[in-house]
Amino acid sequence: MSTISEAIFYSEANQNRFIDELIDLLRIPSISTDPAYKKQVAQAADWLVNHLKSLGVTNAKAIHTDGHPVVVGGIEVDPNYPTVLVYGHYDVQPPDPLDLWISPPFDPAIKGGILYARGACDDKGQLFMHLKAVECWMKTSGHPPINLKFILEGEEESGSASLPGFIHKNKDLLAADVVVISDSSLFAPGVPSITYGLRGMTYMEITLTGPDRDLHSGTYGGAIHNPINALAALIAEMHDADHRITIDGFYDRVRPLSRREQITMTVLPFDADAWVREVGVHLPIMESGYSVLEASTSRPTLDCNGIWGGYIGDGAKTVLPSQASAKISMRLVPDQDPSEIAELTEVWLRRRVPKSMQLQCKVLHGAQPVLIDTESNAMEAATRALRDVYDCSPYFTRIGGSIPVVADFKHILGLDSVLMGFGLDSDAIHSPNEHFGLDRFAEGIEAILRFHAHYAGTGSVKA
């Protein structure tokens, strides 16, 4: 048997124990958003440290941050080998509403080959595949065919506040050739994909103030400008009739889709009608000239995420309010810059604010958009690994959301990430009855092993 075949055989032979160990980890309610579970988050970090040590990652440790600990550790096989940095997160979403779970969220249950638990897919189940891949190598070849490092955080579900600072402070510790992340989904069951494009974000909160207090709409209505009406007019003007964003300079740095990307968009097995119907909408509305898939993944957006002002209780109150506010976020695409877009937006707003109003403008959040080179060695290795496992080449996809850590690895460490996920959109992550198919757990370990082998240049022998 070749080295890779032995490792895969070992994985298959030990699946039941692997699942038992994962269940042990899933029992720890490591809910990072809720301070009441701080201890349990630390407990999950310690569990991982001990498990990594038991696999032979002897330098594994949990490093304290202002938030939850970061688990690090690595195996240096040979300084001439390429180094893969594995990122994952061991914290989970809150399990509410509890009464909708068919089995308790922290008492994992297997039904029909599917493992139900909070974190089964997002991301304990997926990060654990990388740990088990280490074991497979250690127990067969004695070591992986590459160098491996781990960075496992406990704050992903609460915004990863400590992570950028941690990466900045630990550049040497984290030095690598590429990052691998399994925290995403297959394009469809049995259809692998690698995400190479992520949108960034500028998130702002704006407030218009008219009169210095709420006024009686009978006494003042007609002569005092209403901040809700004025805010609505500003928001309305932010899009034109073609659903393009009207902020001056907004599109200047948008990199157009390449011919190849455009073609991929048309061949991806994506049913736009079904996608729209599934959220209860009659038809999609998007920027003229783009498809649903293009508009939702590869074009910038401007959405009001929240709006409030005046009287919002039951019944009729005739108030002419002093203030109205909105949260407005823009999803950005390469090469837009979040800070520049925030500035352009504020300049645009200030030019249009009525003289009768004051504008307050706050930037709440920014994230860089990301495009990853799809022709790197690592991408090639991942492509071959997934093709080996699924008997079809993975699609390269762009997604509409942001994964801030990918941008952080790029901008702080200069590292590209390979986003190789084994979830499914139907896995109910963040919802009751989160689950993960045991078949995908096994496939994931195999794909990771094959990726290691291909990336090391030793994976060409098929098992």
Add this chain to the structure above:
Amino acid sequence: MSTISEAIFYSEANQNRFIDELIDLLRIPSISTDPAYKKQVAQAADWLVNHLKSLGVTNAKAIHTDGHPVVVGGIEVDPNYPTVLVYGHYDVQPPDPLDLWISPPFDPAIKGGILYARGACDDKGQLFMHLKAVECWMKTSGHPPINLKFILEGEEESGSASLPGFIHKNKDLLAADVVVISDSSLFAPGVPSITYGLRGMTYMEITLTGPDRDLHSGTYGGAIHNPINALAALIAEMHDADHRITIDGFYDRVRPLSRREQITMTVLPFDADAWVREVGVHLPIMESGYSVLEASTSRPTLDCNGIWGGYIGDGAKTVLPSQASAKISMRLVPDQDPSEIAELTEVWLRRRVPKSMQLQCKVLHGAQPVLIDTESNAMEAATRALRDVYDCSPYFTRIGGSIPVVADFKHILGLDSVLMGFGLDSDAIHSPNEHFGLDRFAEGIEAILRFHAHYAGTGSVKA
């Protein structure tokens, strides 16, 4: 001494006792909005019944309604005399915030000739002037020179829900020639005014629903229409660049200001700059071609009174919301009709709602606008009475707010109202430290006596 002089002399001679009696009434916390004070509201009604009886209004009684009681009663002197129906309300606003009162709201205090108490001006103090005018006639001439009826409600501060039904059911009981109401203000200290124009209202709540649940703005943003953005666009389109309302047919029934009304608007002692500055605004914004006073009293408006949708907590949440809602009220002027305006608005909205959205439209409230003939006998009598007291003719004014009861008297009983108030805008009604000048209490009684005399045709002899 003439009859009217005797009555006025009696009033002056008994002022201290009158005030003591009013203080007795003001001690009752008849807060109609708060169910905890239901008993005290009934207690105030009983107090008035007993007081009316003690004045010789022997048929006075409190009539039960679904809400608080209505106090009625009257004196028929001669069926050939004209009959005046006096409207007032004996309920008061809640006194909060209590810590801002310089003396307790229900423990009346006199300081520098000013009576401080909740209800001192609005409206116990003003309705009590009408009761004391009855006493002045009874104790001097033996009866008023006209027939008098009273309708004193206990729900004005909580929306007068029972009153229209009560008026409908008691048309005979309330039959009269004119209504007199003292529940408003002088134009300025020493400057009397009679309000002859009130705006009406159509109050609607609209909701736009896009997707059937809140969506992730990364996954869906760009291809699923956002209901907040769509609602903002609708609201923005409701006004044009001249601040005119764009709803088709909205202005069709608006009666233009007469030449005489336009002239009055320019001579009224109204400082538009100060009025705007006082609410902390740099400049007024109104319909092109109208002054601040015209726009705020005599032109229709459209104001958002409230708006809400999406995430409105602290920080950034990237939600593409399912719904967005707004409360929108339109102040109407004669001869606009609230139901017709609601229909026109809904038709206008339905034509513009994006196909990707559902619109819900609810009418929460409607009130007819009112214009009262300023050349009636009653208006003439009120004009002469105020001129007698203040040595200057009252201004005829239109106000921007609504007084629904005036429209009810007009539409149910066919009666015009004479709005002859003695408050001042600075009396802090609805606020801590509500007060009423004792000088105005005395002037009010004199003006009411003189009105009775002029209306009876016997008031031409000056005291």
